[in-house]
Amino acid sequence: MKKKIAVVFGGRSTEHEVSRVSAYSIINNLDKDLYEIVQIGVTQQGDWLPYYGPADKLPDGSWEDIARQDAGLADCNDRKNCKPELARGIAELEKCDCILPVLHGQNGEDGTVQGLFELLDIPYVGCNVLSSAVCMDKVYTKIVLDRAGIPQCDYIVAHRHHILEDEHAYEDEVAAKLGYPCFIKPSNSGSSVGCIKVKTPEELHEALMLAQQYDRKILIEKYVVAREIECAILGNINPKAAQPGEIKPSAEFYDYEDKYVNGSSICVIPANIPDHIAEKIKEYAKAAFTACDCSGLSRIDFFLSRDENGEENVLMLNEINTLPGFTDISMYGKLWANEGIPFTELLNSLIDLAFERKQQNARRTSK
Incomplete structure (x- = not known):
């Protein structure tokens, strides 16, 4: 029997558009022989709408008009007089075996929506409430990583x-x-x-x-003059790290346009770095993943710069992304493809890890 997987996309954050593109890519690559896919879109006004149409309406945002029409809802931009519609989306979630959130930024990867999934008692892909909140907050990430002895920028x-x-x-x-x-x-x-x-x-x-x-x-x-190196992590208690890749931005730094719009940055996979540097990156990445109590997946970004003697051997962790992009130009999937894990198999693994963590976290709730 097929497992029913909810793909939740959109959201109220500034990364709404990125989420739609990532969700389209994920839906196209999920194994239809294993899963029945339920699409739930979160509008920028905060409405949770089941969407039964084709996935190719997601990238341009046209899915929303279709979903509103199906639900008999008018658009409502005045939030003072129109509360977000949540009931329909949550009712669909409750019918699912697992949730695959494709929500970036605030109210997506900051622990808030993960709390909802915990209340619904449904397995979900990615980090839990605490680790999502910590990793979304750059300042608290710094505090945790300082305690873990992982080098960072001042x-x-x-x-x-x-x-x-x-x-x-x-x-x-x-x-x-x-x-x-x-x-x-x-x-x-x-x-x-x-x-x-x-x-x-x-x-x-x-x-x-x-x-x-x-x-x-x-x-x-x-600011440091450095190469930008990224490492993909997959797993729960014993996470695995992929061979790192390098981002060569087309602009002064790897900004929003480079990441998701024009795709003009260059990805070098694997990164052209010495083996001992690659191993150190993987070691730091797994240590950071564990220190922040992450699970499922993360993409962990580093700077590689030169020391006072001109040797390129200074590593600094830049940030932890608990729900990295899954667009066609996103690094996370490419790094695992380089390890021989195609996108569909990677998604299978992430769903399996969600069920595994749910089982690991099971505990008695009564005497």
Whole structure:
């Protein structure tokens, strides 16, 4: 008997469009002999809508009008007078054997929707509530990785209220600890949304003002001249690491456009790095995965830079992505394909891991 798999896509975050494209790719590659696929879209207004139409309507967003019409719902952009419609989507989830969330950013990979799945008591692909929340918050990720002894870039934590109160906020700290250029990143945001490279003190306040629109907490990070190396992790208690790959951005850094829109960055798989560096990356990646209590999957990104003698051997962990993109140009699937695991088989493994974790977490609920 086929397992019923819910693919949940869209969401209210700035990465809504990316999610739709990833979901389209996943639905096309799921094994139809093993699974019955249930499509549930989350609109940018927060409505959870079952969608029974073809998956090729997902990338351009036209699925939503069809789903609304099927549900007898009008569009509602005024959230003051129109609460999100959740009941239909949740009712469909309750009929499923497993949930495959394809939700990026806030309310997608930050532990909130994972909490819903836990309440429904349904196995789901990916990290649990705690690890999703920690890894989504760049500042808390830094704290956990510091304790785990994993090297990272120097950083300062900025707060919205200070930025709004003082246009010179953090200027002295940045000059003393980080220097220029530096990077500004909203603490809770993915896909490089709101990330800005600041080259001079005069640009700092403007960049902070932009970043605070996405989050009340902002990470100011030291800029390093480095190669961008990515490592894919798969597993639960004993995770496996794929051979790392390298991203060569077409812009100054690997931004949203490069990742999901124009695809003009170059992926080198496997990365052209010495074996001992590759092994160290895999070691750090698995250690970070475990330290943050991750499960299922993650893509863990590193910087590789030169030491004071010009030797390319300095590694720093950049970030952990608990629900990486699954578009045709996304690195996670490509890294496992290089290991001999095609996309369909990879999806099978992720679903199996969801059931495995559910069984591992089973515990008595009564005396």
